[in-house]
Structures are given as C-alpha cells and as structure tokens.
Amino acid sequence: MAEEFLTPRQVEGEYGFRVQTLAQWRWMGLGPDYIKQTPGKGGRIKYRRSAIEAWLLAQTVQTGGAA
Template structure:
C-alpha cells in the first residue's frame, strides 16, 4: 500500500499547521520529515502522512506524574 503524500497546504488544512510554519521548520531542521520531489531551492515539497503522524506523536507531552 503506497503511503499518502500531502502538500504543505494539505497538511495545513488537515492538521492546522500553517504552510509557512512548515517551511520555517524545514529551514530550522526541526519539523517532520519531508520529500523534496524536485531539486533546487524552490523544489516541490510533500510530506508522508505517516511522517506527520510520527512527528506529532514525538511532540506529545504527557501530563501528570513527575514534575516537569
């Protein structure tokens, strides 16, 4: 089964993370893994849905228990 690829706009619509925020995260190297479909600075970028989900899981903070 092929993994679903999403544009930054689709990620923004579905997950509420602005496309510009995703671009900033790519530049800073802190965001979800992405695929660059064309070379160069203005190359087309897509995200695998699984990569977005995994990144969100990694950002999840558990409350309760020991003090932060």
C-alpha cells in the same frame, strides 16, 4: 494500503500548521520529515502522512504523575 503523500497546503488544511511555518521548520531542521521532489529553492515538497503522525506522537507530552 499505499502511503499517502501530502503537499504543505494539504498539511495546513488537515493539521493546521501554516505553509510558512512548515517552510521555516524545514529551513531550521525542525518539524516532520519531508521529501523534496525537485531541486532548488522552489522545489516541490511532500510529506508522508506517517511521518507527520510519527512527529506529532514524538511531540506529545505526558501530563500528570507525582509532584
């Protein structure tokens, strides 16, 4: 199966992270890995679906356990 690439707007629609939040995370070096297809401030950004899923998995906090 081919890798699926999503624009920030598609990420917003499917995962609920606002486009501006994604941009801020990129600037801060946080959030899921991304691909910058063109140089410069207005460069086109894409996210691999697998990178988003892996990032979400890494953010998962296990609850419960002994106190």
